[in-house]
Amino acid sequence: MYSEKVMDHFEHPRNVGEIEDASGVGTVGNAKCGDIMRIYFDIDDDQIIRDVKFKTFGCGAAVATSSMATELVKGKSVQEALEVTNKAVMEALDGLPPVKVHCSLLAEEAIHAALWDYAEKNGIKIEGLKKPKSDIGEEEVEEEY
Amino acid sequence: MYSEKVMDHFEHPRNVGEIEDASGVGTVGNAKCGDIMRIYFDIDDDQIIRDVKFKTFGCGAAVATSSMATELVKGKSVQEALEVTNKAVMEALDGLPPVKVHCSLLAEEAIHAALWDYAEKNGIKIEGLKKPKSDIGEEEVEEEY
Amino acid sequence: MEKIIYLDHAATTPARPEVVEAMMPYFTEKFWNPSSVYSPASEAKKAVSEVRERIADSLGTQSQDIYFTGGGSEADNWAIKETAEAYASKGKHIITSKIEHHAVLHTCQYLERNGYEVTYLDVDEMGYIKLDQLKKAIRPDTILITIMFANNEIGTIQPVKEIGAIAKEHGILFHTDAVQAYGQVPINVDEMNIDMMSASGHKLNGPKGIGFMYIRKGLKLRSFIHGGAQERKRRAGTENVTGIVGLGKAVEIAFETMKERTGKEQELRDYAIKKILAEIPYCRLNGGREHRLPNNINISFQFIEGESLLIMLDMAGICASSGSACTSGSLDPSHVLLAIGLPHEIAHGSLRMTLGEETTKEDMDFVVEKLKEIVDKLRKMSPLYED
Amino acid sequence: MEKIIYLDHAATTPARPEVVEAMMPYFTEKFWNPSSVYSPASEAKKAVSEVRERIADSLGTQSQDIYFTGGGSEADNWAIKETAEAYASKGKHIITSKIEHHAVLHTCQYLERNGYEVTYLDVDEMGYIKLDQLKKAIRPDTILITIMFANNEIGTIQPVKEIGAIAKEHGILFHTDAVQAYGQVPINVDEMNIDMMSASGHKLNGPKGIGFMYIRKGLKLRSFIHGGAQERKRRAGTENVTGIVGLGKAVEIAFETMKERTGKEQELRDYAIKKILAEIPYCRLNGGREHRLPNNINISFQFIEGESLLIMLDMAGICASSGSACTSGSLDPSHVLLAIGLPHEIAHGSLRMTLGEETTKEDMDFVVEKLKEIVDKLRKMSPLYED
Ligand SMILES: Cc1ncc(COP(=O)(O)O)c(C=O)c1O
């Protein structure tokens, strides 16, 4: 069902954990499946993401996308992190089964939520960042019969 | 599907053929399945059935019941022949499958038709014999779903 | 026991040894439910999707349009009842033919009891429907044309491509019961404009209790068997993995061998027909001449009745049928033979012999010899025959 | 590959070797269509009627009330849809429960879209329906009560005899989906006043794609699959003889071994439950205590999610499920776990392990050890868990 990359990130998730006194924390939940993801950022004065951690209550795809997403943003600038879409995460994982596409949105949204938190705390504005919805996952996968 | 007795009478039908200048001939047809049976009697002056022959266009059960029916009436008096019911024929054959019960009626009816013909030709009245229906087989077997 | 000559391949066929062999591991080691999450179950899932792919290939279509069912009858019921339900707002008129299998006819009659109207097209004396009659039968409220690909009793193959074109032109869905045709003649659902097609595993040397339906992408019809999310949520029930795998193997071999196999059968068929008609008086061939299933012989012998004939053939070790096996519970003469215009008593005296790839010329020579004897014996017993 | 511990017998079971062996001759030598007239076919017919007899015996009834189907889902659909149709003139109200299998629930929802009313009974926190609520739900237009014998997820066995008595008292038909119960617990259709009962072969070490429905004599419901005259004209389609023979063997062995087998399973079940609850914090057992399928364990682990749990168990060679396998296409938490009152996130973290006769104490010890590790690892990753 899952690609080898997904399984690898699921079995050995990178960056699990918490960051105390994080620069930004974002928690998002998925209405469709009840899963929850939290991302912590440690961002330095140059707006570079020095460290990132996550905690996820969710399916295999949710864990793997969390792990991959944190890998993809680590060391990047805030602006670059904004470019890490769910599509990018999925590609990096060699794809996800159709019913699991929505899980990758959770990761994208968690990044955005953490960045928003960081921006609010520091009174800065990040170009292109919108206030996160409190809840994602209403996007519909292909309806069958 | 058929008992051994039925198969024996089907494979080696007794009394197949015709009787020229028969004392009585009865032909009956079965509306339900389109089969036809004809019975020929040679009846002597004491109203004893000296010889009997049949021809049948019909299923295995029709052939076997014709054969058995002719055996049962051979040598009997006209009055006794009247007692040879389809039940008696079936019993003598060790039974018939439910869907084939109506075939045995054909034999009973053919006997009655031949006796009626005999009675008419000779201007006599046989106690208990009714004018044969031109067509039998409207009796219904157990209706299923 | 003496040798049995099996000439009833239209009723059912033996599963090929390769088919049984292919199924074996899925009964025991790979018994997994394909819907399960754990990795071993992916073996079962993969096996199922490979078969789906193979069947789709054989029809020139894509695998997601193939849905497994419990057999041909279920597929026929599904196609007709659920099309009726899904398109009721467009209309409640269905066109079919008088010579369909009971799985289609009785389903249509069921719909008639539920407010639908059904036109039963006549067929000509060979069993072909008439295209102009089909066109005339079409109404604004016609939602479905369901015409069988090939008839199970007389082997007549309908002008499916022409029917498909007419259906398409009028924007009407076209279902075909291809239970007898699939694996015997080439079928391309796109070229023939087939929207739905039923098939059954045990008619092509596959296992019993498995079949499939092709449903063109985009059709609105929904589940007939509701429940779990199997078959893209369109047909519930734990997948019959063994049956599917067996079906897949049967399809593989049927298509690989089609040309040679049916060529040989056709030759033998024509040889036997010619011989019977030449050597036995008062008989006629039923069904199509040019467009006929390669393995179907259907002959009426005047003055004799089918069951007696069958029993005597059986005594000689020959398995054949008279009308359709699954209606042998009924005593009425075959509706197909009546529809091609046979009188009752001739219809009763008809014999269907359907050959298989193992049938030999020697078999057919033996059968014709026996037939001659038996027909003669039964005619001597018949009140209809005067010689 | 390392050893696999299969703990998903509620999803499907391997066919027993004896079952496969019994089926073998019917694929090839005895492949006959049971409806055929010729004598060899009587072997197939006889095999089918022997199985019918055996199943009838197992339920304390007569063979003519057993009808073979393509599986449990078909039987459920048949019972509910055709009862609805046959008794519509009496009323259009049906009573079921919130924890039925989707084959029942989705069929009921289908009927709701077609003018029927359905009452979905609540269950208590163990999954039992409440008899007084059932009584209150009965209306003059109630025609059917359909309540499952035992639940596939949480193993709860309903008070079927009491339900049957209530149905009988009110002159309402009672159908029970016994797909999980048949072969596991004794069932007597007369004593329990069951009018219709569904079962499926692959849940009791029989083949997939075969099931049956018991229909009490005299019931008006007709065919769901229309066509040929098979199954006393109530279920069309060439009989799946191999499937039927396999089912028969499975039933034979299931009933012969029932007492010993389920006794052993029950012991192991209780051992494992006790151990898990003792050694892993924050978890609870779901489902009935006293009336529970002998092989069912269903436990919720707080703070973790089911799929992740399953994948990690899979990596350790353990096959289990979270919710029902056939709904794994769905992401919603199990409707059964929600109905017994679990909040969403707890329902998500539930694990079903269903034992088989081959399951050993060593297996379960290994599983509990692995579970401890995995639950711990996942909790460490969970934003809901603070230690
Ligand atoms: C309680 C219950 N009912 C019905 C079914 C459906 O049975 P099948 O998959 O054989 O159609 C199942 C199993 O999936 C079940 O557990």
Ligand SMILES: Cc1ncc(COP(=O)(O)O)c(C=O)c1O
């Ligand atoms: C033309 C046709 N349609 C449908 C069927 C029904 O198929 P099954 O017996 O597999 O349900 C048959 C065979 O019996 C058939 O010959």
Ligand code: FES
């Ligand atoms: S199913 Fe919920 S995040 Fe994947």
Ligand code: FES
């Ligand atoms: S079926 Fe016609 S007489 Fe037997």
